[in-house]
Amino acid sequence: MSEIYRALADPTRRRILQLLREREMTAGEIASNFDLAKPTLSGHFAVLREAKLVSQEKSGTTITYRLNVSVLEEALMALMDGFRLGESREKKP
Amino acid sequence: MSEIYRALADPTRRRILQLLREREMTAGEIASNFDLAKPTLSGHFAVLREAKLVSQEKSGTTITYRLNVSVLEEALMALMDGFRLGESREKKP
DNA sequence: CGGCTATTTCGCCGATCACCGAAATAGGGC
DNA sequence: GCCCTATTTCGGTGATCGGCGAAATAGCCG
Numbered sequence: 001m002s003e004i005y006r007a008l009a010d011p012t013r014r015r016i017l018q019l020l021r022e023r024e025m026t027a028g029e030i031a032s033n034f035d036l037a038k039p040t041l042s043g044h045f046a047v048l049r050e051a052k053l054v055s056q057e058k059s060g061t062t063i064t065y066r067l068n069v070s071v072l073e074e075a076l077m078a079l080m081d082g083f084r085l086g087e088s089r090e091k092k093p
Numbered sequence: 094m095s096e097i098y099r100a101l102a103d104p105t106r107r108r109i110l111q112l113l114r115e116r117e118m119t120a121g122e123i124a125s126n127f128d129l130a131k132p133t134l135s136g137h138f139a140v141l142r143e144a145k146l147v148s149q150e151k152s153g154t155t156i157t158y159r160l161n162v163s164v165l166e167e168a169l170m171a172l173m174d175g176f177r178l179g180e181s182r183e184k185k186p
Numbered sequence: 187c188g189g190c191t192a193t194t195t196c197g198c199c200g201a202t203c204a205c206c207g208a209a210a211t212a213g214g215g216c
Numbered sequence: 217g218c219c220c221t222a223t224t225t226c227g228g229t230g231a232t233c234g235g236c237g238a239a240a241t242a243g244c245c246g
Contacts, residue, residue, distance in 0.1 A: 005101065008102075018175065027222075027224090028222060028223080037206055037207075038222085039206065039224075041223095042224055043224095044204090045224090046224090061223070062221090063224095079169060080169055083114055085162075119192085121191090121192060131192085132193090132196090133235055133236070136233095136234075137234090138194090139194090151243095153192085154243045155243095156192080156193065
């Protein structure tokens with residue numbers, strides 16, 4: 001569960017997730033959106049994969065990344081739940 | 094805005110925020126909940142303060158920390174918004 | 187003032203991180 | 217087989233991070 005916090009902590013990775021919200025993209029396609037070397041992005045993909053926030057599909061030499069919306073959704077819900085937002089601070093109302 | 098991600102990225106700081114959800118606490122009181130040295134906790138307080146997630150009130154030699162619920166709430170809402178969770182992925186429905 | 191308590195500031199250290207270029211892996215086309 | 221493209225793995229580097237003990241700051245009390 002903690003890998004998700006790690007994944008969300010980096011701005012580049014958050015941006016990647018936002019890009020994938022629009023549509024699935026290949027590794028190179030994603031990389032073209034950044035001013036970073038391919039190996040750097042590849043490392044970010046690995047972190048997102050470990051957090052299960054994205055899944056990959058190989059087709060020939062290209063790898064297409066897809067956002068795992070439900071995992072992201074549940075992670076943010078769990079985060080809100082952890083802070084019990086929306087509930088009262090009182091123990092005995 | 095990015096200081097908030099940094100603040101939330103560390104488990105100790107998340108735990109501090111959860112403790113402060115219950116009630117405001119002095120620095121020493123918070124520290125007694127962890128197996129960490131006071132200077133370490135003091136550093137965490139500084140990060141939370143920079144993110145404006147907590148505010149402090151000085152009274153004598155003790156400093157009481159209070160959770161800034163609205164900032165945390167808005168930050169998590171902004172996070173959900175950033176990923177547009179709850180909306181469709183389609184541009185033209 | 188001197189001592190006690192609460193908290194922070196000040197180096198310092200080891201671990202982790204983001205980043206890169208170069209090399210390795212793998213598939214497709216000729 | 218050989219080249220070209222796509223992507224990852226491999227070392228290495230500089231920056232940031234979380235942790236600590238020691239010292240500094242500040243208020244209270246006798």
